[in-house]
């Protein structure tokens with residue numbers, strides 16, 4: 525897309541997940557003509573954000589199952605139809621497709637909505653920033669630095685995986701990194717599931733999944749959990765949770781037709797292996813926020829997330845710089861919460877511009 529620069533820009537948005545596009549929709553409708561950098565494909569990170577890695581999204585309000593494809597094709601510019609995944613097979617009602625919106629479809633709809641109101645989109649990564657100068661500056665990987673009065677950081681996060689080739693092969697077919705997102709899907713109700721990890725998040729995911737799966741195995745490499753005592757007790761008290769102490773996952777087992785059918789575990793004590801039948805595996809070994817390019821530029825938490833400096837505002841420690849979505853949230857990590865804070869960041873940026881008379 526042609527880059528038409530305002531000098532300086534009023535709002536630059538970095539990131540192309542639900543937070544970035546929602547911020548863009550609000551900023552564009554406020555006549556701020558936002559410039560959005562959507563990024564390029566990187567390991568575990570692609571334009572359109574984390575939802576672009578998943579299939580059906582059943583919990584984004586406003587998208588009940590239905591003939592989604594007709595709507596998506598009518599809304600999204602034909603030049604981008606190549607990017608739409610095929611509609612899932614076997615989901616039909618009265619002879620018409622009937623399924624929950626797929627991740628890429630939802631993200632293409634958000635992008636289209638932002639474009640419709642005049643967002644300018646650049647397919648590049650921001651590799652450096654200057655939050656000291658006025659106007660502020662962002663440096664794309666290619667091209668000239670861009671000056672801007674406000675910046676919205678919406679670069680998201682990456683779920684950490686174990687790094688096994690078999691895990692990669694079964695993503696979306698029994699491997700997940702989000703229990704709240706996927707736990708209710710039929711596959712994960714059909715048999716025991718495994719959760720890998722030992723911190724608070726892993727215990728929380730394991731107990732959450734007991735609402736759906738008949739049995740949940742918590743696979744942990746050590747002989748005690750890292751989780752807080754309260755969380756540990758929650759796992760011990762839940763009779764559907766069984767902790768498999770001192771094991772790591774050696775390989776995910778499965779086949780083309782059924783996806784994941786089991787896992788092979790290796791003992792961290794004596795290297796012995798055994799196989800467990802599971803219908804799915806949830807990896808809960810943390811997330812990495814996409815903030816490497818922000819190091820030393822503004823306040824980050826110990827885990828590298830951007831810190832909001834005022835409760836219920838998207839302000840950061842740098843004036844005129846706002847943060848939205850998973851990059852500033854290591855707790856909720858949902859598409860709809862990211863979209864919500866994206867809206868907040870655009871409103872915060874708009875008010876900042878008005879206050880400064882910019």
Ligand SMILES: Cc1cc2nc3c(=O)[nH]c(=O)nc-3n(C[C@H](O)[C@H](O)[C@H](O)COP(=O)(O)OP(=O)(O)OC[C@H]3O[C@@H](n4cnc5c(N)ncnc54)[C@H](O)[C@@H]3O)c2cc1C
Pocket residue numbers: 538539540541542543544561562563564569570571572573574575577578580581582583584648649650651678679680681682683700701702705706814817848849850851857858859860862
């Ligand atoms: C497999 C999977 C399934 C999920 N399923 C669900 C679900 O069903 N429901 C739900 O609510 N949530 C789900 N989630 C969580 C949800 O996807 C995230 O909470 C949400 O996408 C976060 O949105 P975001 O806008 O903060 O950032 P992200 O979605 O992480 O997007 C940020 C994007 O910004 C771009 N970017 C990053 N750095 C730069 C840079 N320096 N310059 C330019 N661009 C950059 C990248 O392309 C990146 O992908 C799922 C997550 C995963 C991994």
